[in-house]
Amino acid sequence: MKTLKLRKVAIDTYKENVAYLHRDCPLYRSEGFQALNKIEIRDGVNTSPVIAVLNIVDDENIVAINELGLSEQTFLQFSATENCSVFVDHASPPTSIQLVHAKIAGDCLGPKDFLHICQDIVHNRYSKIEISAFLVGCAEGGLERNEMLYLTQAMVDTGKTLNWGEPMVVDKHCIGGIPGNRTTMLIVPIVTAHGMLMPKTSSRAITSPSGTADTMEVLAKVNLEPDELRSIAQQQRGFIAWGGTANLAPVDDILISVERPLALDSRGQMIASILSKKIAAGSTHLLIDIPVGPTAKVHTQTEALKLRKLFEYIGDRTNLDIEVIITDGHQPIGNGIGPALEARDVMQVLNNEPQAPVDLKEKSLQMAGRILEFDPDVRGGQGYHLARDLLESGRALKKMQEIMQLQGVNSVSDEPAKFKYEVNSPIKGYVKEINNLQIAHIARLAGAPMDKIAGIDLHKKQNASVSEGELLYTIYAEFHADFQFAKSSALKNSGYAIESQK
């Protein structure tokens, strides 16, 4: 009675499941379906139904009256093929939505409540509207620290977890906001050269001009299968890959797909997002970097300390050994901003080239040192020196080359970007401040991270002296429209504050 023939409709709806039903389909009227209703689709093979939003079609070329069309991504969620029979029904609202209402009303939720919500989310029972409501309910102090713990745990429990079969698996995480901050690509070769296990999965950029995965992709493939990653880790003690394929804490990815367009700042959600991914990835020891500065994510030392305590609270209750360092977030780290320019900086440091950016090198050594000190055999306070030895001896470079080889080297084009614009100092003086947000904004407008070669190259950092008209930074872009956007934004606000005297 409620059977329709499955058909793939060649429309890409990204993370939103969409189904297409013809208006004259007998089911349309009899079941009272309406456009934007949520429906459940079962193929008789999978146990749990696929939930999709309904669009009504008035053209038999798209779907015929006995067919149910599915957008490309939705179709992939079925083991069934085209023309097989599927069952369609109204989707019942997620039972856990009551808990979201309670959260919005200010109630505290328990571990089972968060698990219930995460289970419904991971089964696609939440619409984007409902996810948005959940996120807002959790935002801006909406979560107590024990609720953050429960949410973290629920996000771990609703996905796969990795087990590396070793007592120590190290990881690092920066809470972000600092352009160019590619320490991971130096820390991994340093600490794996020491023999520590650091199977590093990183994200792509969400709102920044580049994520570690985007930058690493300039040098090597990052989109690898779990089996490949495991084999690389066995051979080289580590890798630097994109973390999106492993189904670790999948609720986090779904939440982020809504959080991103909302640009919502939610501390609890951020902490649960970071820690759930790390726990699911099998990490045992984690170094967290909280940069502080007027244009960083965290503006004050007090705020950073609060965050540190929250990380520690949850780490202690989830068997994750967490160290938090609070770092200088007053300006970008390194010179390049954008995947290719950042990869260049990283390779300069690994190659011990004289023009290598000092700040990137120093920060990476300090962080690598802290991670090395997780090793019981490394004497407290000796981590930094050990890290420097590993870098300056060329062992880190060799390790990086071996890792790149196993991940699959990407050929880098030496071709410069098509469009180039130089921003100069309007006066003689010194660089008082560099605005992370504006520099990141210009680099994104220029096309980063989508265009690997696009971005910004900084020639002057904080406190540097400049003469009038001296080059501050260069913008690179591949497409004319991007170039114009970036240039006009830089003309409005260069992101540099130049003062005439100290």
Add this chain to the structure above:
Amino acid sequence: MKTLKLRKVAIDTYKENVAYLHRDCPLYRSEGFQALNKIEIRDGVNTSPVIAVLNIVDDENIVAINELGLSEQTFLQFSATENCSVFVDHASPPTSIQLVHAKIAGDCLGPKDFLHICQDIVHNRYSKIEISAFLVGCAEGGLERNEMLYLTQAMVDTGKTLNWGEPMVVDKHCIGGIPGNRTTMLIVPIVTAHGMLMPKTSSRAITSPSGTADTMEVLAKVNLEPDELRSIAQQQRGFIAWGGTANLAPVDDILISVERPLALDSRGQMIASILSKKIAAGSTHLLIDIPVGPTAKVHTQTEALKLRKLFEYIGDRTNLDIEVIITDGHQPIGNGIGPALEARDVMQVLNNEPQAPVDLKEKSLQMAGRILEFDPDVRGGQGYHLARDLLESGRALKKMQEIMQLQGVNSVSDEPAKFKYEVNSPIKGYVKEINNLQIAHIARLAGAPMDKIAGIDLHKKQNASVSEGELLYTIYAEFHADFQFAKSSALKNSGYAIESQK
């Protein structure tokens, strides 16, 4: 450069604007468009762009590579025709989204802030995700009373307003939650028979088994053009129509399209929604009914008093003369629940039939009486008697018939619903309580309001004595699946509490 040919795609996406672009379209790559991006479309004629969510198409039969497809509703927003050229660009995020973030963080917003948000919403600059965030930020005590005032005013100012050219235009509103509560259909004929102007626009059901517009539609057309309505009001002093066509406080409709699936309870949003529609519709005097009961929307007298004061506060500042009455919301009003069954109750009262439901008649008379007392010539306390005279003399019936005639009489089928299920009392005793929510739920499952004839007919009301096995109510349904859902819900929970003795 960014020009594409407009094409209508025969897909119905309801209140969501969707645009379709072929993956091989040169613009797709060069502009970095992605599925689910928001884009701006201009046709060179309209000054403000149409904003739509992008879907990417891999089939030239749906859209060709030089075309931009638009879903049916989106296409209608253009004055342009198919094949004309349109310009496409990335939609900039709504500038007022910063204000939504501030609201979520607990800040109070001013009149200009709410106007800014409403302007962006009415120009379709908000995605459903962003609207959801705004609603949650305003929910559960998120709005101060002056913010409710600003939101109300902003919702009025971003739409059309009607002017009836008379000093007194009366209206009534019930905050809802009581099934069968169709007083409007009695109040309008009574007070217009007295000569008052009551051009009544009502809503369709959102979460209830019937709205006044759904019930009126059983008797007459409710989907009328503004000009027709004005002409009917001139001839008969009133009408009972659906309010959805007039572009009054259009932001309210957009907010409700998100609030509805969220099932969010937001006092400020509710008050702004009610009052903005009334002010925009040109009402000068308004009676508000707040039913109180354990399964009504408002549970306590205290809560009702708070609401009353909020209504009064905003009414006083918007030149709307508001009277609030707090009524008994312990059980449904009338016997029928669902459009056709409710229309039957209404006609029984107008016809002064002996079996007419007393509670519906009495409540309508009391409310009509209060409205009649807005007339300076009606002595305080005499409204009820005047209303009763107008009803019992048959003048209200005659008025209703004239209004129906002008709106266009709908022919009512006498055919009973296909499926019928009787719910009986399990024991001898009396009806202690009737659960409004469960009765409404069962009636909706049975198919109301979409199937006019579906619903519930109550045979026993609160405090009635019942013998074991005596009929409590009958469920009517038109479709078998609906019938099964309704029946199984009633078997689990009949909604009636029967006690063996008082």
